[in-house]
Amino acid sequence: MSLPKPLTDLQQGNRCLVAKDYASAVECFLRHARAHPQERATAYVQVAECFRRSNIITQPDHVAAGVTLVSEGDQPSAEYYYRLALQTEPDHFGALRGLAEVLPDDADERLSVLKRAAGLQPNYLVLVALGDFHRSHRKDFTRAYETYRRAQEQSPRDETAYSRLNDICRRLGRPDEAAEWSERWRQAKATKKRVDGK
Secondary structure, eight states: OOOOOOOOHHHHHHHHHHTTOHHHHHHHHHHHHHHOGGGHHHHHHHHHHHHHHSOOOSSOEEEETTEEEOOOOOHHHHHHHHHHHHHHOTTOHHHHHHHHHHSOTTOHHHHHHHHHHHHHOOOHHHHHHHHHIIIIISOOHHHHHHHHHHHHHHOTTOHHHHHHHHHHHHHTTOHHHHHHHHHHHHHHHHHHHHHHTO
16 A cells, blocks of 8 residues: 655645645745746745735724724735746736736736736636726726626626626617626526526
8 A cells, every 4th residue: 555645845835825824835835936946936826825815914903984904915025926926937827817916906017917817818807807907997998898798708607797898888878788788697697597506
């Protein structure tokens, strides 16, 4: 009877990440990055995820009347490791997506990163984020519409793209098309209920 293989540092790091032992996870991932240069980008993305999930606030911080911040990830460290991952592997989708999530919402670089990520992998969440950028920060409703259309095609059973398309059509003065997107979502939702049994 053969003994089970010991966990790699990447596997051990993932276990620590799930267990919320972020300091140990970071050590494992960085060790893995040093020992396996071909997997360095993936390990750095995991380190960034640890920093995003860790809480750097030692005491609750009252930021506004009735609003207390009790948890906040270390975004600068996460950004650093996403960038390190991209230096190692410029087209690493996870690093691009993660970097887009930690950059300021209206930053030009965020638009560039989202475009690169969507070009590599037309992922639904990336497409919605890209559409939101065009809609909210550039007021480019035509580009937003096209991007949301791609998102809707990627995930026809998710409401987000339908509601965004409805909003864009109303803003563009196309109420009939807005109503059509609402109707299409109603039909998709009915199909989803039948398939999911909910």
